[in-house]
Amino acid sequence: MVDWGGMYDCRGDVHRVPELLERVEYDDDNAETWDELGHRLVLEHDVVFPAGFAALPRLVRLASRSDRARRLAGAIMRCAAGEHGCDDLLAACSDAIADLRELLDRHLRSKPTDYLATYLDLLAVNGEYHWSAVLGDFSDxxxxxSxxxxxVEVTIAIGDYGRYSAIRDWQLGDVDRRDLRPASPEDLADVGRWMHSTALRDGQGLLAEGIVHLFGRAECPCCASVFTIADEYASANRPVM
Structure with a gap:
């Protein structure tokens, strides 16, 4: 049983969220109620409030039959690395998070139209917040x-226009391009192996191909040294938990 007395939402209210949860549990088609609930729990998909973590177990229970609940639970998890001051509440959601992980993976296996969004939610659930925040569909x-x-700041491009490292000049564009050196799928490890194998399992060829480039190597156009793209990006952007 949740003690809602201290579980404020983005407006500082402590009673409105449980009321909204009651409504959506019995009326999943009420888009207006879902919109209000989402706005109260997650601010601009960037900040999550205590009421968000308090609501997470209930949202996960609803998520098996509600796409809206699944998406909102995923949005909460994408914000879980932020400075929310609710680490104890997040830790208390461990069972719900494990259930959400299984549910999201099952949804991915169905090859849904919202595949990438679900994939990013699952990355967040797995603690890969830096990839969840930036990974695209590798079209752009x-x-x-660095x-x-x-x-020197190096721009890494992976998309329809090319797969290269370059120095970005805001007048000339990407200059001194060097082709990326994709990783061999057999050499991928840890999160890279999981990201690639999951995309491949689900028939997401473009995503899988982008991942081997993202976890491959790039040549610096300035000093010609070669480095692993994902290692350098993760080192600079992985949140401190």
């Missing part, structure tokens, strides 16, 4: 990385 992906050897 860019990553800014070269580990000379510290």
């Amino acid at each position: 992906d860019f990553y800014a990385i 070269c580990p050897h000379c510290a």
